[in-house]
Amino acid sequence: MTAPAGGSTRTAVWIVVPIAVVLSLLILLLATREPATERAINFELRGEIAPLIEGEGLDGVWFDIDDHSNQWVVVNFFSTTCVPCVREHPELVEFEARHAPLNDVVVVSVAFDDAAANIRAFFDDFGGDWPVISRDTGSIAVAYGVVAVPETYLVGPGGVIVEKLVGGVTADQLDGLILSAGGA
């Protein structure tokens, strides 16, 4: 801030130079920033123990992720109105069919901000035979830090989160991840 009283030429320089330095730094800072929309999404949970998922499935069977600590768990957050969710669904069906005989992987779908009736219709239409938790899923979504569906979390044996996939998955992608993480 400039001293209100002004001063001799020397004082003026003494005041102007630091301001110039600060402002140059500011402009440099603004010049070197990426646009906000291109910054990476947060992923805070890699390597952490997967937050608890438990609840009643569509079929009435109780699901608890802790019962599957010796398997890989694919946690899929989705909603029936989201287009990429509809698009990725056949891939999940395919992936589940590959692993059903081996019993090394379990897929669990968690509805995100959607009504149970819609979910039931969705699975009737598009197939898929695995636990689907549709009620009171807000806490689960918040615990995983889900921001926009579809989001898929790959949980390794032992319950540690290995990877987070955003915007749709494919069966091969999931298999590849499991393979590279040294599993199955």
Add this chain to the structure above:
Amino acid sequence: MRPRVLSWLTLVVVSLSVLVFVAVDERSPATNADKAYALATEFACPVCQGQSVAESDVPVARTIRREIRVWVDEGRTDEFIRAQLVANFGEDIDYTPAASGVTSLVWILPVVVGAVALGGLAVVFRRWRDEPDRTANADDEAIVAAARRRR
């Protein structure tokens, strides 16, 4: 002059007692809904541009609002809720910059700059006070007199 002093005294007493009264007397304690709403305004909606969790209508904001409400109903502290959300969604969900590390600068800098400005003003005023008053000399008086005659 007496009545005016009395009036000012009354004014100070009235104002202070009103302030104390409104600060102490909580007529309706905040409900859980109010507490949850107030908290929701303190967090950024993770996918929106520049809207808080309280403001946005996207699913994730609604979900977080509901979860905050659940936590408030469970009687969790604000610190717990803040820590949970930061752990799950990242540091940038919190609209309040931490008062430690680099981010503490945002709190400290304005105070430092303000103190420097006030200090500068104090120095300047002191210098002004010590400076002798300029008095008009004969030439100045002549200029003024000439100007007045022209008017």
Add this chain to the structure above:
Amino acid sequence: MSNSSLGAASVALGLAAAACAVVVVVMGLAGRRPGWFREARLLTWVMMFAATAAVVVMERALITRDFTVAFVAEHGSSQTPALFNVATLWSALEGSILLWTLVLCGYVVAVVLKFRTQGDDPMLAWALLTLFLVAGFFFALMVGPSAPFDRFAPPLGYDGPGPNPLLQNHILMAFHPPILYLGYVGFTVPFAFAIGALCTGRVGEGWLLATRRWTVMAWGYLTLGIVLGAWWSYETLGWGGYWAWDPVENASFLPWLTGTAFIHSVMVQERRGMLRVWNLSLVISTFALTILGTFITRSGVLQSVHAFVESGIGPWLLTFLAVIVIVSLGLIGWRGDELRAPGKIDSPVSREGAFLANNVLFAAFAFVVLLGTIFPLIVEAIDGRTISVGNPYFERMTMPIGFVLLFLMAIAPVLPWRKTTGEVLSDRLHWPAWIGAGSMVAAALLGARGWSPTLAFGLGGFAGGSALRQVVLATRRQGWRGLVGRTNGGMVVHLGVVLIAIAFAASNAYVRQGEFTMAVGDTAQISGHTLTYEGSRLTEYSNRTEKSARVLVDEAKVYEPAIAQYPFAGRTIGIPSVRSTWTDDIALSVLTFPEGSGDTVVLRATVQPLIVWLWIGGLVMAAGSVLAVVPGKRRRPTAPTSAPPTSHEVLL
């Protein structure tokens, strides 16, 4: 000729005219062209013609839906209602720059007309040079990175998406951006004269007196623009808020803060000849901050609800900003010794002391807002973390400043210049202070609780009382003339500020919000109001489909908040329903109509007190600015401006 070629030709003409004008002025300054002013004046008219032609062509293209113009193809639509079709111009970057340029050319024409008799004044020459350079920059933007008249080959039956739905569903969108621009761009004029003063070394009061009306006018437009923007947010965004300390909002607020500091501190310089460097810095920062604000709005480096457009003009604006900063600081450094102020301030408790305090506070306010806005970028640059700075920070940091400013607003208008006595103060502040105390008592009786809003009411009443005292005294003395002129108009502005401060404190402290999931016939309670859901209905419009919820409030008023789907823009937005009364507002918005569960709705209701006074306060401030620009009582040129106060002055 097609609209594209006509428009592009106009822009090119404008750039050429600006370039010629720069050359003419430079030659004039070098003494090689005695008739330079006449030529510059002609070129100004050419620029004005070019900018007007470009805007007219663009509006014609928008109205006739000429999709061969890329801008129309990208932002226009045959489905957009007529009014918003015109407003589409400023709904996107290229059109905004076009509007900006037109406004700037208008200001340059006004300057040339106003100063037509002073064509041989080098200060005017330097000021015009600055104005032409700025105008040239904006024409160059339109030739380069932000070309509005690019061509597009529309396939058969092509229709555009229309402007962002949020920008075409409220009438305020037709007024808020142009008025904001009148404010933003208006600060170019005092800036140009400040540069002129620095270049000629005539850093006395001349440039201030020449531009003070321009500054007040620009400030008034900026104020009105910001208030209209807040009003628009409140009416359309559906979260019951009007100010969220969002980067783009802050960007418009920053020049307002420094501009406000400036219009106060100029009075010290006019009266006492002091604060020269400070005033120059303020007016230069105000202009620089308008450019920084445009950069923040347009570059997308900061997240914002208002950042509707991202584009490649960021580097251009930043370079321009750097040039402004370097040139201005260089000039101030160079002229340092001549800027030395002759006078001194005798006592901190005096009018000039109060103006000084006002300036320190506004500068601190601006610093806090700027720091908070760009701080996430600083942290990211230092250690790569992404953080946010929002509401809680700004509220905590600016609230104390706001309180002190209100207090200052209460005592400063009654302070005499130079020095004062306790007796004078006690005399003049007596009944304003009682108005303040009375407001607190009244607020407490009406149910206000919590110390900070109550203190805001008290200080607001105090400040309002003292502004009222000045207005009453002035009108008693001078009749209707007691309302016009800078001092008296300024007091009217103060009354508007008080209204806004009180409404802001009340709505912030006593807002109630609730979310309700309701089936038909359900009722809900919020803040003493009853909401009854009566069902939904679907309405088709030319450009959207609306699903609205019929909600009966207090068994009397029907609200119809809705969700609108814009198929062309591929977006869904909420359309809140807001009703104001003098005491409180109810705002309803539909969050969703959940599928598969019958006719239910998830509603959000926000109840806030005194909202309407924010807009009234804004209008009062704008009206006060108009009154301040009307010439008041003329001071004789020989009237003393920095002599010791006469007994007459002390008594007033």
